[in-house]
Amino acid sequence: MKISVSSDMDEPVARLLVEELIRRGHEVRAYGALRAGDDPQWAVCSVAAARDVADGEAEQAVVCCWTGTGASIAANKVPGVRAALCTDAGTAEGARRWNDANVLALSLRLTSAPVLTEILDAWFAAEPSQDPEDLQNVARVGRLDAAGNLP
Numbered sequence: 652m653k654i655s656v657s658s659d660m661d662e663p664v665a666r667l668l669v670e671e672l673i674r675r676g677h678e679v680r681a682y683g684a685l686r687a688g689d690d691p692q693w694a695v696c697s698v699a700a701a702r703d704v705a706d707g708e709a710e711q712a713v714v715c716c717w718t719g720t721g722a723s724i725a726a727n728k729v730p731g732v733r734a735a736l737c738t739d740a741g742t743a744e745g746a747r748r749w750n751d752a753n754v755l756a757l758s759l760r761l762t763s764a765p766v767l768t769e770i771l772d773a774w775f776a777a778e779p780s781q782d783p784e785d786l787q788n789v790a791r792v793g794r795l796d797a798a799g800n801l802p
Contacts, residue, residue: 652676652677652678652710652711653677653678653680653703653708653709653710654672654677654678654679654680654709654710654711654712654713655679655680655681655682655699655700655701655703655704655708655709655711655712655713656668656669656672656679656680656681656682656685656700656712656713656714656715657681657682657683657685657693657696657697657699657700657712657713657714657715657722658682658683658684658685658691658696658714658715658716658759659683659684659691659692659693659696659697659715659716659717659721659722660684660691660715660716660717660759661684661685661691662715662759664715664757664759664762664763664764664767665684665685665715665759666685667764667767668713668715668757668767669681669685671767671768671771672713672771675771675775680700680703680708680709682696682699682700683695683696683697683699684696693714693716693721693722693725694721694725696714697714697716697721697722697723697725697726697756698725698726698728698729700712700713700714700726700754701714701725701726701727701728701729701732701734701754702729704729704731704732704753704754705729705730705731705732710753711753711754711755712726712732712734712753712754712755713754713755713756713757714726714734714754714755714756714757715756715757715758715759715762716758716759717758717759717760718758718760718761719736719738719756719757719758719759719761719762720736720756720758722734722736722756722757723735723736723754723756726754726756727754730796730797731753731793731796732753732754733750733751733752733753733754733789733792734752734753734754734755734756735750735752735754735755735756736756736757736758737755737756737757737770737774738758738761738762738766738770739766739769739770740766740769740770740772740773741773743755743770743771743773743774743777744773744774744776744777745777746774746777747773747774747777747778747779748777748778748779748780748785749780749785749788750788750789750792751779751780751785751789755770755774757770
């Protein structure tokens with residue numbers, strides 16, 4: 652799977668994230684502090700990674716900043732992106748299952764190596780729900796991108 656990854660800081664957990672994704676067989680495209688000469692500002696690099704998902708250049712993205720909040724906010728400004736800030740495996744599994752999240756946002760401050768592994772395991776193991784109510788909610792969010800307001 653092609654996965655775009657961004658981080659506004661060159662932190663050990665961000666480097667570990669890239670290594671772990673590659674170890675799992677994914678093709679990684681890096682942005683921000685993870686790519687020499689790239690703009691590391693969270694609002695810039697998170698949007699770049701999210702735009703890859705929206706444009707079909709990547710199937711998913713992982714965006715990182717110190718708290719994960721800014722990265723998730725910026726990524727969610729890209730139409731077609733459903734970014735979820737996940738600090739544990741249960742949240743990651745639920746984000747994929749119920750929200751069909753296509754961008755994982757992580758906190759560089761809170762995510763340790765063991766927690767990162769747990770989050771990635773849950774994220775990649777979960778399948779989007781086919782429950783009609785869940786599908787209806789995801790579709791409603793998609794209409795927000797097109798309409799700019801609540802459907």
